[in-house]
Amino acid sequence: MKKKRYFGRFTVFLLCAVFAVLFLLPTVLTFTNSFMSEQELKSNYGVIFDSLQGGYSSEKVNLKFIPDKVTFSQYITGLFKSPDYLIKFWNSVLLVLPIVIFQVAVASVAAYSFTRWRGRIRSGIFFFYVILMLMPYQVTLVPNFLVSKWLGILNTRWAVILPGIFAPFSVFLLTKFMRRIPYSLIESAKVDGAGEWQIFTRICLPQCRSALYSIAILVFIDYWNMVEQPLILLQDADSQPLSVFLSSINSGEIGLAFAMATIYMIPPLLLFLHGEEYLVEGIANSGSVKG
């Protein structure tokens, strides 16, 4: 019996290990390959990127983990010599940071309202927010496009940022966290003569600091990874974020693309390693649509 259990656990461990390798492989390969020299990459993957151009070659592709010779030349090119990539990276930052900051700010005020006062109209609005949150881009992009056109902000950053700020995801999640704050805490503050704004800033916000953090992480990854919105709303290639631009690689610049891809994953990965617990907490709480 005991032996059987042990073997069962060993199998589970082995399965987990297999899954872990599958999950990590693409990320790790991107990272290690970014240190390969352009010639080495060419001899390894040349076949593929030639065939993308229409040519055919029978040479074998050679997936490799460890570069023969580690080189930083791609990073140097990407960061210092060719400003194109760095500008695109900066575009990403300029799009995503305002969205994260203002979405969380707008959401925290709204979530306070949903937490503090309930009524038929307000629960109706909340219900509507949940529906809106679950709508795919195919639905919301058309309205977004029309508004941007009317406001004259199409092809400017605002066309992506403004709808992003008012996306209802944070409102939903934050409301769920805030409703857990003990009511007695709010009540006693009120008895002490605190106004609503004071209750909000002095009690509610400090109480859900970790929630704010986990929501900020979730929103950040979502927008750092965006493709659909800039593709439609920012047709000007110069202002597009790196998440869109990375896919249009040139066969001569595979190495550079690997290096910039690696740089592009650093911010979300750092956030993840730093705040994994918050992230997990945030996801676990999105596990039901009821407020």
Add this chain to the structure above:
Amino acid sequence: MEKNSIKRIEKRKDFLRSLCFLSPSLLGVGVFFIVPFGVVVYYSMIDGVGSRNFVFLDNFIKLFHNYSFLEAAKNTLHFSVLAVPLAVILAMVLALMLEARIPFKSQFRTFFLSPMMVPVASVVLIWQVLFDNNGTVNEFLMLFGAERIDWLQSDYGLYVVVFLFLWKNLGYNMILFMAGLANIPKELLEVADVEGASEWYKFFAIKLRYLSPTVLFVTILSLINSFKVFREIYLLTDDYPATLYMLQHFMNNTFKSLDYQKLSAAAVVMALVMVVLIALLFKVEDWFGKDVEG
């Protein structure tokens, strides 16, 4: 009498206060989503932005005769049918495996979650290397005598995208399942252990019952997410993939031709489908909310 009117004033004040806090968000949602969506509904029922004749359902009828829309809808649905069950079952398996007492448990969780954090654009090159005509997967399969397949251009392209979808989404779903597992009363499992119940029995008789709301939630969430699949395909191929033409492609390409009637009709149809799915989600929660407390 006096008391009542004070109460009413208090209530109205509360309502105004709540509106104050809600207004920034409500204003933005109104301007960027509600009002334009109203216009979208209007556009879907007129014959042209210039002439503005009311044609009611004509645009919808045209849409349902449009070859690329039907193709896109079919492909998207096909993808959902393949991906959603896998996304639910595998995520549950991962969550259950992490319940076992194995070494490196928290590291495994981190690894399974990590794809969520990696931008698709960053790893797309590796996917191309793996699934190209001359790619690693083909080289590997040829060792077993299989034929070379140009994965992304063939009917198998869908499987590649399913694989990518799972890679990206399993971690999130797994966390939802782990949260569900944590809600199972410990005593119940302890009693089962004392009674000498097998792992299988414990799973089917106890865990699955408590997990059923999570299963349904993850199913519908994955279904909704599966409609969003596009990013991966767009980054792997281009605007017009051979076999992987999805609804988002249809939208993007219609944007380029600025056919507002077609776009609006498509958006309205999709919104309706989503509303049905979301209503289902709410029903499911109501239903289980009464059954098991969790």
